[in-house]
Amino acid sequence: MKIISRLRILVFFLICSTAAKAQLQWTETAPGVWKASAGTPEKVSLLKVAGAKPSEAAMKQLPAAKFPLAKDDITVRIIDGKTYLKFPLEVEEQIFGLGLNFKTVNQRGHVSQLHMDHYGGKDDGRTHAPVPFYVSSRGYGVLIDAARYITVYAGTAVRVDTKHPPEVIDRNDKSKKWDSAPYSDGMEILVPAAGADIYIFGGPTAMNAVQRYNLFNGGGYLPPKWGLGFTQRVPTLYTQQDILREATEFEQHNFPLDFIGVEPGWHSMAYPCTFEWDGKRFPDPKGFISSLAQKGVKANLWLNPYVSPKASLYPKVKPYSGSHTVWNGLVVDFTMPEARKLFKDHFIKNHIAIGVSGYKIDEIDGYDKWLWPDVATFPSGTSAEQMRQIYGLLLQRMTDEWYREQNTRTYGLVRASNAGASNFPYVIYNDYYSHPDFITALINSSFIGVLWTPEVRASKTAEEWVRRMQSVCFSPMAMLNAWADGTKPWSFPEVEKAVQDVAMLRMRLLPYLYSTFAQYHFEGKPPFRSMNLVDGFAFAAQESGGKLDATLNPYEAKTRADLKDQYMVGDNLLVAPVFAGETRRKVYLPKGKWYDFYTGKLAGDGGVIEVKAELDKIPLFVKDGGLIPMIPARRQAPKAGEVLPLEVRHYGQAPGTFTLYDDDGTTFDFEKGAWSKVELKVSKDKKGEMSTPPAGKPFSYEKNVTWTFMTR
């Protein structure tokens, strides 16, 4: 016995010491991005599936970055077919990202298992974009490129052999110093696979690390201009006549509308789907799409990808499908080119060729019981777990390619995404419905290269309605999803005007928004950003002592303040949404003077301010010297070739510049240089100037700019 247990101990130490010896070999694979392979990385990975090409030239424009961590402090062990990773963590470091979280921003102190799922109300890693990427407040990022359920201990685990042992304090002393979460000097990560590629993104700032991540993944997607207008999703069983009538109602209410979302009823059978038009509700799909087009409106089609036995695609895709069904439909193995080709032919012929502008790809995230189980198998040999992590990427990439081939940009919705998705034309949404949590998700989307919409569905009161509509108008997709209840923007007449005002304000801001998305594409800066990514703005997360409670808080854990209800749109505009029931709110201003967007009056100089939340306005602030280019209010995004009057607002006293971007708004010609950038500039003596637009490139603004100096 004794000998056996001694032997065991010896083997244990041998494993630990030999495994600990494995050193990662880092190579700079793109400017400021280092890659190392731990163990044997698998054939299927998130980045391999996403397949983006790094925008190296743009990465070279970023400030030079050094390898941000001490290499010796990064350790890897392969034990029992799994990869154990450790990255260093400083005392004051905050950790952002690690999936699309809804309740918390700083992930330090959390344990998450990054697992594709419908968000279930807890930040535990189960979410629509379980991206294994984190950004540190110290200005670097780390990505684990594995399509597996990865567990991350974000500074919760303390090793016996730590170089930085936390102080040991007796809890019996009732010392205030006792901490239920003693300092851990490591991010520890368990990948249930015998290897993974690891990427480290240099800064020097957190924003730079995020930029590098997005640029490494091809740069952010630039939506077509119409994608930034308003969109309404209609009730499931609407007919083509109902939908055309709906578009007319939008005209009558003078409410913006660029595209309409057609929900499951367009399929001849749904859940599982046929992807074929229903002959009764849609007797003339082509005529329907072109009648909508005459009203300047595009159509986006809902689908979940599970193929009905009634679908003409069924017998063809059956050999390329997995062992289990979802809602009686086949789960196609889209890693197989044959399967993709069959879908492509069908979708192009029946939808895209007649003018369908895009898709809403639903129900590929979970919930567990409404998806294939982890015991499912797929003909390519991809495991069910891997398939779960990559399915959203596969569908986004496949559909994006169809539109690229037509040289037409699309913009749609998806419920599952993952690492490598920055350049996909999709916005994430879900069935959850907490307004505050939707804003936190919007903030968190900025760390992980995805877009998120706090979609509006229904509301209990007019107040809630207007508050939700205000925030969705300051998000990547201004959407009302009335699939279940048929709500309209004007469903609450007492706030109809306020709702119309904010939707029109979004339309007026299109030049600003479009330029901000161009920044996402060309510079990698997320269009909707956490305050934690703002230069020089360090939100010091204060801790408040938790109260001892035998059931709720048995270890007297402290709670941490997170900045999770305000964000930036682009470089100049700070948005502070208001939730039903609130009449005032606090706003944290980054350093410098900030001005009220509506009045131009000084709102504060750094620090915390408290603002009154008028019902008809979402609080918006512009930084000193901030320029905001705007066009006159209109119902639809500008079409190619239109030339529009431009108003540029200036706020505060400081001089300012803004790069106004433009292109044809619908094609990919901008990727080949068919774009223009002009410099808008206000000098110290408050004179406005616009540089000359380049000759022969699309530019849709009049040269005579109206300069409005908002601050007197």
Ligand code: GAL
């Ligand atoms: C849900 C989706 C909704 C709506 C509905 C239609 O899964 O999240 O937005 O599209 O399906 O059945």
